[in-house]
Amino acid sequence: MKDDKTVFGFWIFLMSDAIIFGALFATYAILHGNTFGGPGGKVLFDMPFAFAETIILLASTFTVGLAVMAVNSAKVKKALAWFAVTFVLGATFVTLEIGEFSRFIASGNGPQRSGFLSSYFALVGMHGLHVTLGLLWMVFIMIQVSRRGINKFNLSNLNSLGLFWHFLDIIWIFIFTIVYLMGAIGI
Amino acid sequence: MMSFIFGKLTLSAFEQSPTILAAVSFMGLVGLVVIILLTKHKRWGWLWREWLTTLDHKKIGMMYLVIALIMFFRGGVEALLMRGQQSISVGASTGFLSANHFDQLFSSHGVDMIFFVAMPLIFALFNLIIPLQIGSRDVAFPFLNAMSFWFFAAGAMVFNMSLILGHFAATGWVAYPPLSELAYSPGVGVDYWIWALQLAGVGTLLAGINFLVTIIKMRCPGMTLMKMPLFIWTALATNVMVVFAFPILTATLGLLFLDRFFGMHFFTAGFGGNAMMYVNLFWSWGHPEVYILIMPIFGIFSEVVATFSKKRLFGYASMVYATAAITLLSFTVWLHHFFTMGGGADLNAFFGIATMLIAVPTGVKIFNWIFTMYQGRVRFTLPMYWFFGFIATFTLGGVAGVMMAIPGIDYELHNSLFLVAHFHTMLIGGVMFGLFSGLYYWFPKYTGFKLSEAVGKWSFWCWLIGFFLAFGPLYILGFMGATRRLYHYSASTGWQPLFIVAGIGSLIIAAGFILQIAQMFISYRDRKKNIDLTGGDPWDARTLEWSIPSPVPEYNFAIIPEVHDRDPFWDAKQKGVMATAGRAYEDISVPKNTSIPILMGGLAFVFGFAIVWHIIWLVVAALLGGVTLLAWRLSSVDTERVIPASEVERMDSELRQKIAA
Numbered sequence: 001m002k003d004d005k006t007v008f009g010f011w012i013f014l015m016s017d018a019i020i021f022g023a024l025f026a027t028y029a030i031l032h033g034n035t036f037g038g039p040g041g042k043v044l045f046d047m048p049f050a051f052a053e054t055i056i057l058l059a060s061t062f063t064v065g066l067a068v069m070a071v072n073s074a075k076v077k078k079a080l081a082w083f084a085v086t087f088v089l090g091a092t093f094v095t096l097e098i099g100e101f102s103r104f105i106a107s108g109n110g111p112q113r114s115g116f117l118s119s120y121f122a123l124v125g126m127h128g129l130h131v132t133l134g135l136l137w138m139v140f141i142m143i144q145v146s147r148r149g150i151n152k153f154n155l156s157n158l159n160s161l162g163l164f165w166h167f168l169d170i171i172w173i174f175i176f177t178i179v180y181l182m183g184a185i186g187i
Numbered sequence: 188m189m190s191f192i193f194g195k196l197t198l199s200a201f202e203q204s205p206t207i208l209a210a211v212s213f214m215g216l217v218g219l220v221v222i223i224l225l226t227k228h229k230r231w232g233w234l235w236r237e238w239l240t241t242l243d244h245k246k247i248g249m250m251y252l253v254i255a256l257i258m259f260f261r262g263g264v265e266a267l268l269m270r271g272q273q274s275i276s277v278g279a280s281t282g283f284l285s286a287n288h289f290d291q292l293f294s295s296h297g298v299d300m301i302f303f304v305a306m307p308l309i310f311a312l313f314n315l316i317i318p319l320q321i322g323s324r325d326v327a328f329p330f331l332n333a334m335s336f337w338f339f340a341a342g343a344m345v346f347n348m349s350l351i352l353g354h355f356a357a358t359g360w361v362a363y364p365p366l367s368e369l370a371y372s373p374g375v376g377v378d379y380w381i382w383a384l385q386l387a388g389v390g391t392l393l394a395g396i397n398f399l400v401t402i403i404k405m406r407c408p409g410m411t412l413m414k415m416p417l418f419i420w421t422a423l424a425t426n427v428m429v430v431f432a433f434p435i436l437t438a439t440l441g442l443l444f445l446d447r448f449f450g451m452h453f454f455t456a457g458f459g460g461n462a463m464m465y466v467n468l469f470w471s472w473g474h475p476e477v478y479i480l481i482m483p484i485f486g487i488f489s490e491v492v493a494t495f496s497k498k499r500l501f502g503y504a505s506m507v508y509a510t511a512a513i514t515l516l517s518f519t520v521w522l523h524h525f526f527t528m529g530g531g532a533d534l535n536a537f538f539g540i541a542t543m544l545i546a547v548p549t550g551v552k553i554f555n556w557i558f559t560m561y562q563g564r565v566r567f568t569l570p571m572y573w574f575f576g577f578i579a580t581f582t583l584g585g586v587a588g589v590m591m592a593i594p595g596i597d598y599e600l601h602n603s604l605f606l607v608a609h610f611h612t613m614l615i616g617g618v619m620f621g622l623f624s625g626l627y628y629w630f631p632k633y634t635g636f637k638l639s640e641a642v643g644k645w646s647f648w649c650w651l652i653g654f655f656l657a658f659g660p661l662y663i664l665g666f667m668g669a670t671r672r673l674y675h676y677s678a679s680t681g682w683q684p685l686f687i688v689a690g691i692g693s694l695i696i697a698a699g700f701i702l703q704i705a706q707m708f709i710s711y712r713d714r715k716k717n718i719d720l721t722g723g724d725p726w727d728a729r730t731l732e733w734s735i736p737s738p739v740p741e742y743n744f745a746i747i748p749e750v751h752d753r754d755p756f757w758d759a760k761q762k763g764v765m766a767t768a769g770r771a772y773e774d775i776s777v778p779k780n781t782s783i784p785i786l787m788g789g790l791a792f793v794f795g796f797a798i799v800w801h802i803i804w805l806v807v808a809a810l811l812g813g814v815t816l817l818a819w820r821l822s823s824v825d826t827e828r829v830i831p832a833s834e835v836e837r838m839d840s841e842l843r844q845k846i847a848a
Contacts, residue, residue: 005327009400016392016434023438023468027453034459036452111451115459118451122442140818153824 006156007163014167017130021171024123025178032183034115041120041183044109046100050180053096054172057131060089061169068162076149079158083142086165090135097128120179127175130168137161194802195375200352204288206268210261211351239785242329242778245633245739247336248314251307252626254343258303261347263700265296267693270657274690278678289674290357291376295349297360298380301480302387303343305614308622309483310339310391313398313422316629319732319739320416322407322748322755327400329778330820335394337788342387345795349379353799356380359672361469362443364454364462369447375799377447382795385440388433395429398422407731409750413507416730416753417500420507421486424514425479431518432475439468448801463528470521478517481613484621485510485552488577491570491628492556494728496563499754502555509548516545526594527601535594542592549585553578568726569643573624576651580616584609587662605665608658615654623650623703631725635737636714642706649699657692660685722846729754734765736842742775742830745839772832772839779828783820787813 032041067082101121104110111121141161144154203211225231238246268284269292276282284292318326326332349355356376358367367377402423406415415423442453443465452458454465485506493500500506522530522538556578565571587609591597600606631637661669664685669676676682710717719725724733734756735744749770752758759765790812797805 005400005404008404009327009396012396012399012430016396016430019431019434020438023435023471027438027442027464027468030461030464031453031459034461036457036459111445111449113458115452115455115461118445118453118460121451122445122453136814140821144822151824154821157821 007159010156010160010163014163017167018171021123021126021174024119024126025174028119028123028179031115031119032179036114036116038114038117039109040116040186041179042186044104045180045183047180047184049096049100050176053093053100054176056089056093056096057169057172060086060093061166063089064162064165068159071150071155071158071162074150076145079150080142080146083138087135087138087142090131090138090165094128094131094135097124101125124175124179127168127171130164130171134161134164134168137164191804192802194797194800196352196800196802200375203350204285206284206288207350210264214347214350236780240780240782242333242780242784243741244314244318244326244329244332247332248311249633250336251311251314251339254340255304255307255311258299258307258343259700262296262299262304263697265292265299267697268292269296270686270690270693273673273686274683276675277683277686281675284674286674287354287357290359290672291355293672294358294360294362294376294380295346295355298346298383300614301360301476302384303346305480305618305622306387306391307339308626309425309480310335310394312483312487312622312625312629313394313425315633316418316732317398317401317422318405319632319735319743320419320730321402321405321410322731322744322750323401323405324743324747324775325405325778326397327405328397330781330784330826331393331397333781333784334787335390335397337784338390338393338791339387340390341788341791341795342383342385342390344792345379345386345799346383348796348799349376349383353379361473363469364443364446364460364465365456367443368455369450370455377443378799381440381444381447382799385437385444386791386795388436388440391429392433392437395426395433399426399430402426407744407747407750410755413504414750414753414755416486417489417503417506417510418483418486418730420510421482421489424510425482428475428479428482428514428517432472432479435468436472436476439465439472442468463525466525466528467521470524471518473524474521475517477613478513480618481621482510482513484577484618484625487621487625487628488556488574489552490728490730491574491624492559493754494628494726495566495568495571496560497566497727498559498563499729500555501558501561502551503753505551506555509551512548513545516541516548520545523592523597525601526597532594539592539594539597543589546585546589553582569638569640569647570624570628572644572647573620573627576647577616577620577624580612580620580651580654584612584616587612600665602670603665604661604669604671607671608661608665611658611661615650615658620650628726629732631719632723632732632737632739634714635719635722636710636717637719637725639706639710639713639717642702642709646699646702646706649695649702653692653695653697653699655692657689657696660689660692664689722842724756729757731755734759736846740838740842742777742835745835746770746772772836774832775830775835776827777830779826781820781826783816787816790816 063082064086067079067086070079070082101124104117109117111118138161141154141157145158148154150158225234238250241247269289272282272284272289276284282289314326314332318324346355353375356362356367356372356379358372358377358380362377362380365371367380402415402419442451445451446453446455446460452460454460454462456462489500489506520538520542522528522534523542526535526538556574587605591600591606591609627638627643664682667680667682667685669680669682719737723736725737726733731748731750732739734748747770748755748765750758790809794806794809794813797803797809
């Protein structure tokens, strides 16, 4: 009964989080042409790189799914192992993203360069921030599970983390499509 | 080094104008008196244990009320200052306020009244009433509920800090860029605005999620959606709007912060920023926000009118559909706040028509309340007085709103005092009158005695007459071309007499407010005389909250009721069978007190203050503290306390014996 409420509440939270991303997507849609003489997405984006990021994040959503399945059949070791794999994939994704951001900034195309780059950094950066928070949450929950096992207190927490991770993956698919793919063909 | 430790904060931040110094000294004095009283009566431990660390939704609701009352006082003083200034700042005289101070006043008055008065009053009622009306012992997430409150309180304190250190935004409560950008507002005023709203907004969002889940998941057996009291329906609609609208505000404030802090270009005038993007985002939140404020009022009146007419609410189903329609439409009209953007005739026509459409479901509600009274036994109690005041005022304001929904007329009236008069008619005549009605109606539930009707009626007449004197002239002035936010005007305009009438009106409203405070003291003094002899049902009411003793015990319902009717308590009284009859007592688990929410609120305040003044180390420290507290909470397992069934039975029978005696 209690878990029922928590997971439902978490769904509602995710919907409100989706609205935040919706506002950022709308901002990007309005500002993406405002390059103010600076480079646009077509020049800046490295498609194979973005594709690699996508594959890594998609793989992590698969592994977190396996982890949550293990949680729900009470297999602690298996769950921890899959969470560890997810963590490595997620951390790789964040590292790649930070690398991309610093390349842009180093070439003088930081978020202060134009309205387009401001909205790009805000949207993609917000997603990256979410993934980072998800990683912190994962570390916390892995410590808890390895010390106390799976119990009624952390079960809904584990399920919510799974939902959060899938949610971030869906957001990324939109980012990959709207920012990178459409940017590369110059829409 | 100094700038590392103190950020932008220097001693000059303490320099304030005499009016603000007076306000701060007054606040300090009141604070001092409270501290002395608490120490003298040795009440600190009581305050901490019973109130500050509580997770009880009823006490949290009352704490919302206290903050709202204090902030209402602040907002009222600001209104009086502005009315005073506009009454005399004409021709050679420039009044008693500086232009910059006047600008801060109208900005903070708007922020204060919407975020720190109307919103907490609404969430106070949600906390006090929702669980009782749906027959539940608690909200879905008691801990989150306390967090919401303390985040809101932190926002209010950040807002009040601007009186003591530095200054507030001088941009109007909407803070449109490019004016609110760093280039034109280089001080900390806009930052105070951003973070006061951001913290309070996060609190509201969390509360919205909480009440949405509470209403969906925690109704007592038998209460299907179409058997919910209408207040619950409107609360559900309100929280749906909160959950969908407040994230937009969070995002928008975040982007404005990025512009100001990191020099980015979302809304700047150069570098490819787009200021109209801000205006669109702001009102995508802002218009639903208007309905977030008024929707619960529709619920309150549906309860009040039905109870005091001793009749079932007329047209329940149409009320539900009207509520749903307004919820949907509220997201489709935001552009009417800026028809003058120049989006073209087609765009303006769409939003104009969508706006007028809202008048249809609203009209349905007005007629339903009137038909509820028709052939009923109407009792002219205080809550009904406010209803009558509301129905006249609100309809008038609504008609003015439909006028302005016509883009052509709006071009003429945009940013004029006509607009100011219109939304004050909705917010005072609609929201505040409704909240007063609800507070008077539910007051005995929490205290066990009624408020004095005589003083209350005096205050009502002051409010109603004062309101029309204060805002009637503004409608006329708007037609005469007076724009809003005027610090000074020429004598040749001939506006001064009307401004003086408006000033007198505001004084009469102030008298109404003072009478309300007096009413509380008088009623408390005479509480023996005003005592509710029925022990829980002073109005002969219809819904579940009146079936339990007043003041409400910690666990709300000793036995969870089962309902079979839309007005379950009325139904039970008619049949003479209580909804709980024949059912056994059970163990009840209630959440234990915890100091984490108030500590979290303290850290949120520190965070807000530090980021306003760019004290980076303190920002980082507050964030780390927050993460630590959260981890602490997530690791605690011992969070509930069980009241055994026998104990519940003992307390319950004691209460019932007291009532019988």
